[in-house]
Amino acid sequence: xxRRLRPLRTAGLALGVVALLTFTLFPAYWMxxxxxxxxxxxxxxxxxxxxxTTRHFGVVLGRGGFLQYLGNAALVALVTVLVSSLVAxxxxxxxxxxxxxxxxxxxxxxxxxxxxxLEALVIPLFIQAKSLHLxxxxxxxxxxxxxxxxxxxIWMLRGFVAAVPKEIEEAAYVDGASWGQMFxxxxxxxxxxxxxxxSIFSFITAWNEFIFALTFLQSSxxxxxxxxxxxxxxxxxxxxxxxxxxxxxxxxxxxxxFLFVQRNLVSGLAAGAVKG
Amino acid sequence: MTAAxxxxxxxxxxxxxxxxxxxxxQLVAPWLLLAPAxxxxxxxxxxxxxxxxxLSLQDYGLRELNRKETNxxxxxxxxxxxxxxxxWSTVLPNTIGFAVAxxxxxxxxxxxxxxxxxxxxxxxxxxCSSAIMVAWAMPAVTGxxxxxxxxxxxxxxxSKVLAGLGWIDPHQVNWFADRLGFYSIVLLNVVHHGFPFVxxxxxxxxxxxxxELYEAARMDGASATRQFWSITVPMLKPVFAVVTILSxxxxxxxxxxxxxxxxxxxxxxxxxNLGVWSYIESFAQHKYGYGSxxxxxxxxxxxxxxxxxxxxxxxxxxxx
Numbered sequence: 001x002x003r004r005l006r007p008l009r010t011a012g013l014a015l016g017v018v019a020l021l022t023f024t025l026f027p028a029y030w031m032x033x034x035x036x037x038x039x040x041x042x043x044x045x046x047x048x049x050x051x052x053t054t055r056h057f058g059v060v061l062g063r064g065g066f067l068q069y070l071g072n073a074a075l076v077a078l079v080t081v082l083v084s085s086l087v088a089x090x091x092x093x094x095x096x097x098x099x100x101x102x103x104x105x106x107x108x109x110x111x112x113x114x115x116x117x118l119e120a121l122v123i124p125l126f127i128q129a130k131s132l133h134l135x136x137x138x139x140x141x142x143x144x145x146x147x148x149x150x151x152x153x154i155w156m157l158r159g160f161v162a163a164v165p166k167e168i169e170e171a172a173y174v175d176g177a178s179w180g181q182m183f184x185x186x187x188x189x190x191x192x193x194x195x196x197x198x199s200i201f202s203f204i205t206a207w208n209e210f211i212f213a214l215t216f217l218q219s220s221x222x223x224x225x226x227x228x229x230x231x232x233x234x235x236x237x238x239x240x241x242x243x244x245x246x247x248x249x250x251x252x253x254x255x256x257x258f259l260f261v262q263r264n265l266v267s268g269l270a271a272g273a274v275k276g
Numbered sequence: 277m278t279a280a281x282x283x284x285x286x287x288x289x290x291x292x293x294x295x296x297x298x299x300x301x302q303l304v305a306p307w308l309l310l311a312p313a314x315x316x317x318x319x320x321x322x323x324x325x326x327x328x329x330x331l332s333l334q335d336y337g338l339r340e341l342n343r344k345e346t347n348x349x350x351x352x353x354x355x356x357x358x359x360x361x362x363x364w365s366t367v368l369p370n371t372i373g374f375a376v377a378x379x380x381x382x383x384x385x386x387x388x389x390x391x392x393x394x395x396x397x398x399x400x401x402x403x404c405s406s407a408i409m410v411a412w413a414m415p416a417v418t419g420x421x422x423x424x425x426x427x428x429x430x431x432x433x434x435s436k437v438l439a440g441l442g443w444i445d446p447h448q449v450n451w452f453a454d455r456l457g458f459y460s461i462v463l464l465n466v467v468h469h470g471f472p473f474v475x476x477x478x479x480x481x482x483x484x485x486x487x488e489l490y491e492a493a494r495m496d497g498a499s500a501t502r503q504f505w506s507i508t509v510p511m512l513k514p515v516f517a518v519v520t521i522l523s524x525x526x527x528x529x530x531x532x533x534x535x536x537x538x539x540x541x542x543x544x545x546x547x548x549n550l551g552v553w554s555y556i557e558s559f560a561q562h563k564y565g566y567g568s569x570x571x572x573x574x575x576x577x578x579x580x581x582x583x584x585x586x587x588x589x590x591x592x593x594x595x596x
Contacts, residue, residue, distance in 0.1 A: 013392075013395065013396060013400075016392050017396070017400055017403075017404060020389065020392070020404055020407070020408070021403075021404065021407050023468070024407050024408045024410065024411040024468075024472075025407055025410060025411070027411070027414065027419065027422045027423065027426070027468065028410055028411070028414060028422075030422060030425070030426060030433065031418070031422045031425075034425065040431075041431040043431075044436045044440075045433060045436040045437045045440055087312045087313050087316065088313065090309040090310070090312060090313065091309060091310050091312070091313035091314075093309055094305070094306035094307075094309035094310045095306070095310075097306075098302060098305060098306035098309075099302075100302065100303060100306045100307070103306070106310065106314075108586060110313075110317070111586065112579075112582055112586070113317055113321045113322065115525055115578055115579070115581075115582040115585075116321060116325065116575060116578070117528075117529040117551060117571070117574055117575060117578055118529070118531070119529060119531055119550075119551035119552075119554055119555055119571060119574065120325070120328055120554070120568075120571035120572070120574055120575045121321065121324050121325070121328070122555070122558075123328060123331065123554070123558050123564055123567055123568050123571060124323075124324035124325075124327035124328045124331060124568070125320070125324050126558075126559075127327070127331075127341060127564065128324065128327070130341070131344065143320070144320060146316060146320075147316050147317060147319075147320035147321055150313055150316060150317060151317065154313060179301075179305070204413075207415070208415040208416065208417065210416065210417050210531070210532040210535075210536075211531055211532070211535075211555070215559060226415070226417040226532075229417060229418070229421070230417075230536065240425050240428070240431070243421060243425070244421075244422070244425065247418035247421055247422065250415060250417070250418050251413075251414055251415060251418050254413050254414075254415055255409075255410055255413045255414070257413075258409055258410075258412065258413030259406060259409055259410075259413070262405075262409050262476075
């Protein structure tokens with residue numbers, strides 16, 4: 001390598017890092033800094049707020065009723081996670097551990113249903129929920145989210161189950177364990193990291209979902225965060241401080257969880273494309 | 277014994293009872309394990325799709341909804357939609373044009389970032405990957421509000437900066453009212469949110485390419501550009517196929533990113549895409565049948581893309 005080019009190359013890379021970090025983090029920075037800015041509308045083009053405050057968070061949690069929305073969203077997400085992880089784990093064991101007729105078709109069908117647009121499903125499901133009196137119910141919303149998070153969860157857990165060596169299972173049988181004992185005492189602990197990763201992904205799906213929450217939830221005490229934010233937006237138009245404070249509260253848990261599961265998420269999404 | 281047990285012609289031959297029980301379990305157990313998942317998917321995804329097609333053949337409004345009646349009109353909804361100039365002049369260009377632009381920008385930018393990350397030392401690569409994860413993790417709803425705030429015509433950062441430079445008059449400008457301005461902001465939002473997936477996936481692919489290939493190319497005097505087109509692109513063809521098709525599927529059905537922008541929730545019909553149009557017709561106009569017909573068209577388009585995706589995927593991963 002040409003030695004004289006080295007510093008130039010390093011400078012280029014450093015410049016690239018700065019540009020990349022600025023572009024990727026700027027919206028998040030702007031959100032958080034507006035949330036703490038005492039005078040967001042007078043900030044103009046200043047990169048730093050002139051005066052810091054936590055007032056907007058008080059407005060959001062008090063007048064905005066966000067404590068309730070955060071609780072609702074957490075409840076819906078929790079129910080979704082518990083049910084969908086369990087159901088997905090059972091299904092993942094079936095497709096990863098057994099060879100049976102139609103196995104491939106089942107897998108492909110699960111992949112196809114994942115592509116169905118929510119905008120299309122929302123109309124028939126709204127009519128269905130209306131006739132079953134499940135509109136405006138957090139339980140009704142959870143049931144829908146379970147279905148949406150399921151196919152991705154099955155695909156992701158399939159990989160984790162397949163990675164457990166079959167010999168370990170067979171050893172359990174040799175020791176006289178039944179299938180149920182093998183499942184709860186041997187397989188479950190081994191795939192637990194996968195279950196955690198999948199659960200977090202289901203949590204994020206339910207926490208972020210917008211279109212069904214918008215359509216199903218009608219009274220404001222039932223709102224989840226994504227809808228609560230919208231109502232808030234309409235009511236106090238251009239009160240950007242509170243809106244960004246609420247956005248920060250919504251985004252924070254998602255970012256933390258996301259950084260936690262990033263590697264599993266990528267391998268799940270790419271579904272073997274990289275392995276070649 | 278083992279040969280007899282696997283040969284279908286002599287299956288009736290006496291086998292040890294334990295073996296037969298195990299064989300039966302092999303057949304029944306997977307379906308028992310799959311049953312809850314399949315039941316949920318069938319009731320909440322498959323059956324609604326059937327209902328959607330059924331609704332699309334009806335003139336289904338508030339009256340039918342409240343009285344639980346049916347009102348079949350054949351293919352009238354489809355005929356109306358396909359004859360509507362609005363579909364051809366506004367909705368389809370918005371949907372397809374946006375998807376093409378967004379996928380192109382996302383894949384190109386994501387690939388550039390991946391190539392850049394590949395050159396970085398390990399520590400900085402980790403720092404930058406974590407930073408782009410933050411962009412990915414930002415929920416669509418809050419992310420969209422941040423972009424709306426950044427481009428707020430009166431107080432937003434973008435208009436302040438441009439007005440400070442004397443390029444625009446802040447009282448004259450409203451980017452959201454203009455179709456091109458509106459979609460430019462959506463594009464920025466969607467690319468910012470979508471490129472991390474491409475970057476991380478392509479980076480993972482780059483790591484699998486043996487370094488010897490590049491060394492050999494350098495010895496032959498190939499330029500960096502030449503190396504990219506002659507080694508990287510062919511080697512990563514399956515990766516590019518997957519990220520392109522997945523991005524297409526996602527960008528075809530953007531909803532919150534449009535609905536939450538000023539005018540996107542019904543105020544400005546110039547900016548609707550297929551999904552938003554279907555939603556507004558159903559839930560703002562209460563024309564559920566008409567909305568369903570639009571939704572069927574959207575689903576068919578996505579299904580076609582999905583089939584391409586599956587073909588690409590399973591060519592790579594034959595042993596499912």
